[in-house]
Amino acid sequence: MSYVTHLECSKCNKQYNSEEVHQLCECGAPLIVKYDLARIKENFRKEDLKDREPSLWRYWELLPLKDKKNLVSLGEGMTPIIKMEVAGPEIGLNNLYLKDEGIIPSGTFKSRGATVGVSRAKELGIKTLAMPTNGNAGASWSTYGARAGIKSVIVMPQDAPEITRNECAITGADLYLVDGLISDAGKIVARAVQKYGWFDVSTLKEPYRIEGKKTMGLEIAEQFNWEVPDVILYPTGGGVGIIGIYKALRELQTIGWIGEKMPRLVAVQAEGCAPIVKAWEEKKTESEFWNNASTCAFGITVPKALGDFLVLDAIYKTNGCAVAIADNDLLEAQAVLAAKEGTFVCPEGASLYSAARKLREQGWIKENEKVVLLNTGTGLKYPETVNVKVPLLQPNDNIPEA
Amino acid sequence: MSYVTHLECSKCNKQYNSEEVHQLCECGAPLIVKYDLARIKENFRKEDLKDREPSLWRYWELLPLKDKKNLVSLGEGMTPIIKMEVAGPEIGLNNLYLKDEGIIPSGTFKSRGATVGVSRAKELGIKTLAMPTNGNAGASWSTYGARAGIKSVIVMPQDAPEITRNECAITGADLYLVDGLISDAGKIVARAVQKYGWFDVSTLKEPYRIEGKKTMGLEIAEQFNWEVPDVILYPTGGGVGIIGIYKALRELQTIGWIGEKMPRLVAVQAEGCAPIVKAWEEKKTESEFWNNASTCAFGITVPKALGDFLVLDAIYKTNGCAVAIADNDLLEAQAVLAAKEGTFVCPEGASLYSAARKLREQGWIKENEKVVLLNTGTGLKYPETVNVKVPLLQPNDNIPEA
Numbered sequence: 001m002s003y004v005t006h007l008e009c010s011k012c013n014k015q016y017n018s019e020e021v022h023q024l025c026e027c028g029a030p031l032i033v034k035y036d037l038a039r040i041k042e043n044f045r046k047e048d049l050k051d052r053e054p055s056l057w058r059y060w061e062l063l064p065l066k067d068k069k070n071l072v073s074l075g076e077g078m079t080p081i082i083k084m085e086v087a088g089p090e091i092g093l094n095n096l097y098l099k100d101e102g103i104i105p106s107g108t109f110k111s112r113g114a115t116v117g118v119s120r121a122k123e124l125g126i127k128t129l130a131m132p133t134n135g136n137a138g139a140s141w142s143t144y145g146a147r148a149g150i151k152s153v154i155v156m157p158q159d160a161p162e163i164t165r166n167e168c169a170i171t172g173a174d175l176y177l178v179d180g181l182i183s184d185a186g187k188i189v190a191r192a193v194q195k196y197g198w199f200d201v202s203t204l205k206e207p208y209r210i211e212g213k214k215t216m217g218l219e220i221a222e223q224f225n226w227e228v229p230d231v232i233l234y235p236t237g238g239g240v241g242i243i244g245i246y247k248a249l250r251e252l253q254t255i256g257w258i259g260e261k262m263p264r265l266v267a268v269q270a271e272g273c274a275p276i277v278k279a280w281e282e283k284k285t286e287s288e289f290w291n292n293a294s295t296c297a298f299g300i301t302v303p304k305a306l307g308d309f310l311v312l313d314a315i316y317k318t319n320g321c322a323v324a325i326a327d328n329d330l331l332e333a334q335a336v337l338a339a340k341e342g343t344f345v346c347p348e349g350a351s352l353y354s355a356a357r358k359l360r361e362q363g364w365i366k367e368n369e370k371v372v373l374l375n376t377g378t379g380l381k382y383p384e385t386v387n388v389k390v391p392l393l394q395p396n397d398n399i400p401e402a
Numbered sequence: 403m404s405y406v407t408h409l410e411c412s413k414c415n416k417q418y419n420s421e422e423v424h425q426l427c428e429c430g431a432p433l434i435v436k437y438d439l440a441r442i443k444e445n446f447r448k449e450d451l452k453d454r455e456p457s458l459w460r461y462w463e464l465l466p467l468k469d470k471k472n473l474v475s476l477g478e479g480m481t482p483i484i485k486m487e488v489a490g491p492e493i494g495l496n497n498l499y500l501k502d503e504g505i506i507p508s509g510t511f512k513s514r515g516a517t518v519g520v521s522r523a524k525e526l527g528i529k530t531l532a533m534p535t536n537g538n539a540g541a542s543w544s545t546y547g548a549r550a551g552i553k554s555v556i557v558m559p560q561d562a563p564e565i566t567r568n569e570c571a572i573t574g575a576d577l578y579l580v581d582g583l584i585s586d587a588g589k590i591v592a593r594a595v596q597k598y599g600w601f602d603v604s605t606l607k608e609p610y611r612i613e614g615k616k617t618m619g620l621e622i623a624e625q626f627n628w629e630v631p632d633v634i635l636y637p638t639g640g641g642v643g644i645i646g647i648y649k650a651l652r653e654l655q656t657i658g659w660i661g662e663k664m665p666r667l668v669a670v671q672a673e674g675c676a677p678i679v680k681a682w683e684e685k686k687t688e689s690e691f692w693n694n695a696s697t698c699a700f701g702i703t704v705p706k707a708l709g710d711f712l713v714l715d716a717i718y719k720t721n722g723c724a725v726a727i728a729d730n731d732l733l734e735a736q737a738v739l740a741a742k743e744g745t746f747v748c749p750e751g752a753s754l755y756s757a758a759r760k761l762r763e764q765g766w767i768k769e770n771e772k773v774v775l776l777n778t779g780t781g782l783k784y785p786e787t788v789n790v791k792v793p794l795l796q797p798n799d800n801i802p803e804a
Contacts, residue, residue, distance in 0.1 A: 054456035054480055064627040075482020078456055082477055086551075105507055106746070107782055128804050147744030148487075158794060166788040170781070172741040174804050177794045192801045230521060240565050339574040342476055342549030344508070379471055379572070380509055380782055386568040392560060392579045392660060395586040399594045402530050402555050402576050 006055040007031040030204035054078035056215035071274040072148040074105040086378035092105035102378030110140035116212030130198040132185030142173035150223040155185040217248025218286030229370035235348035236267035237300035239311035246314035265320040268355040270295030280322035297347040323355040348374030409433040411450030432606040443657040456480035458617035472525040476507040488742040493759040512542035518548035518614030532600040533589030537566030556753035605640035611750040619650025628663035629764035637750035639702035640714035646715035667722035670757040672697030682724035699749040725757040751777030
């Protein structure tokens with residue numbers, strides 16, 4: 001049993017039957033999952049969570065799966081929130097937290113979208129899925145696809161993190177590299193999907209990935225004991241996480257689990273690919289394609305996101321903002337977080353620390369506000385971002401004093 | 403407040419004050435942490451766990467830290483237990499589970515030992531720690547050391563997984579490679595520790611790492627609702643995990659949380675380095691140094707473990723056994739687990755699936771017994787174990803049918 005009532009277009013509000021397989025609305029915009037929140041409010045209690053496993057599926061009533069037999073899970077979610085006791089005060093923030101999405105199967109937040117998306121795909125009888133990816137989404141969907149017995153066809157830029165190739169390969173996906181960006185991979189997938197009738201799981205082209213990402217917002221609310229923080233910073237490529245977190249918090253308000261206060265949502269991008277930041281600075285509601293996109297924070301190299309208008313809406317509605325960070329700044333932040341806090345975050349996640357510093361300097365964040373950096377993945381998947389110079393000893397050599 | 407009463411030698415039973423810094427017993431054997439279990443039995447209830455966070459620190463009463471202010475945590479523990487619904491029945495096991503220690507900071511079970519060991523080191527005022535490592539332990543201790551503000555000096559074989567170098571480097575450890583094995587690294591560390599007075603955190607040379615590893619046993623018991631499984635397979639190098647799990651289960655028996663049934667503990671090693679297996683086959687209580695040790699399951703390349711007699715004792719007392727697996731078998735198992743279950747495990751963890759198959763074929767495990775594979779780390783840290791051949795497309799190319 002699920003509480004889903006229907007799918008609804010995020011632009012034109014046209015409704016679709018959630019028991020059928022749908023991709024985009026006929027107007028070209030993403031479809032959103034709608035629930036009977038009034039009935040959830042009646043039947044679902046915070047206390048129910050006490051007896052549930054520490055996975056994102058603890059929020060079953062707010063998720064779209066009907067039958068537990070279709071659940072495709074690897075124990076994902078309830079990732080830790082860690083206080084930055086040293087790195088926080090160093091940039092003038094006394095209540096800085098990092099939610100660490102590195103502690104999840106496949107090492108990135110992409111697995112949230114994958115567990116829900118693949119479970120629902122299985123429930124709807126999908127046999128083959130296809131997607132363009134900057135690496136991590138492809139790795140996660142291949143992984144959950146393998147567990148579900150669904151075939152995955154993955155196309156990624158040749159510059160995507162190499163380890164994500166290994167994950168796709170070992171889980172048995174059909175993997176292709178492209179001499180180009182994710183937008184090029186997207187066009188190749190679109191042609192193939194058209195030709196072979198595969199299910200297109202490109203960002204926001206199916207409605208269930210958002211529901212998985214949404215659980216980051218649910219967890220933040222629960223982990224802060226239903227008193228939401230003041231600011232959440234999020235590294236923004238396709239932007240599904242920020243869209244999902246906003247949706248989660250709105251749903252929690254509707255069922256009465258949190259009050260009227262909303263965290264200010266901050267989209268962080270790299271200076272080498274900052275279409276959302278540009279749009280926000282120009283007070284626009286949609287972004288423009290970013291030419292010659294390039295950054296070492298590869299996961300957020302998305303020149304034009306299909307859901308850009310939803311990301312911008314979430315920022316405007318929560319009085320948030322958008323910030324662009326230079327590659328050298330975010331790499332420095334990565335080293336600071338590792339050395340001061342023991343958190344080895346991905347470059348995308350590291351950009352948030354630079355952004356928090358910038359916003360604190362500008363006075364946009366106050367020193368005692370509760371601030372959450374949503375680190376989207378583990379640094380383990382990006383070994384090339386670390387400089388290692390290490391002496392080689394022979395067995396009889398001695399080491400100098402530390 | 404802690405329930406620790408004292409430290410006790412695992413061989414000669416000599417007692418030591420747990421408020422002092424100790425390494426080995428003067429007889430050369432490892433020291434074990436002893437608790438006032440009678441008082442824990444009185445004061446600690448299973449129901450208390452319901453309100454606690456899903457980290458290994460939920461078992462506070464059975465851990466050695468006195469003051470929460472010394473806690474050095476990154477949210478580790480309560481790793482998922484996943485049923486192998488496809489890969490299990492394929493080898494004739496209807497209740498095969500994998501406990502996935504890849505879903506933890508730094509991606510391996512070594513972080514359990516590190517969070518407890520480093521927290522207690524901080525509590526005891528340690529400023530510099532030193533260790534030889536096959537890579538993952540060094541990465542974990544550097545990580546937690548960084549968070550604690552404790553300096554780490556790490557020596558690892560040059561063949562250790564490369565990503566572990568990056569972790570040591572980015573967290574600010576003093577890292578050295580050695581042209582040799584972990585036993586060579588151990589000698590270098592021993593000389594340096596002697597000279598500089600650093601705290602030696604080599605396997606079992608300080609008493610608190612076992613306490614961290616012990617939590618794997620506590621979690622297995624809790625996650626199976628205090629009905630322990632029939633068999634637990636464990637990839638065995640230094641063997642601290644198996645020693646810890648056995649200690650945990652004995653303590654749970656003493657406080658009355660589990661009954662008399664003990665899982666049969668199985669030590670799994672690689673054919674290229676199997677000193678424990680050899681000793682068990684010869685019914686000995688200690689192992690001999692394994693010459694020319696070599697296996698792709700690098701983490702278990704330990705030619706002679708300091709705690710070998712404790713590992714063998716745990717196997718004998720639980721009617722367990724020891725099994726050696728060839729490298730090509732475990733690499734095949736790694737691919738099977740990824741493709742059938744979506745679990746990308748490390749080579750050490752993969753060896754357990756081969757071992758389970760072997761023991762099932764021999765009839766040593768029955769088809770309906772509950773069997774747990776304790777996967778010690780994520781495959782993400784071993785990209786070189788995956789063969790990837792992937793076609794490169796140009797943006798205008800098309801992909802063939804799946």
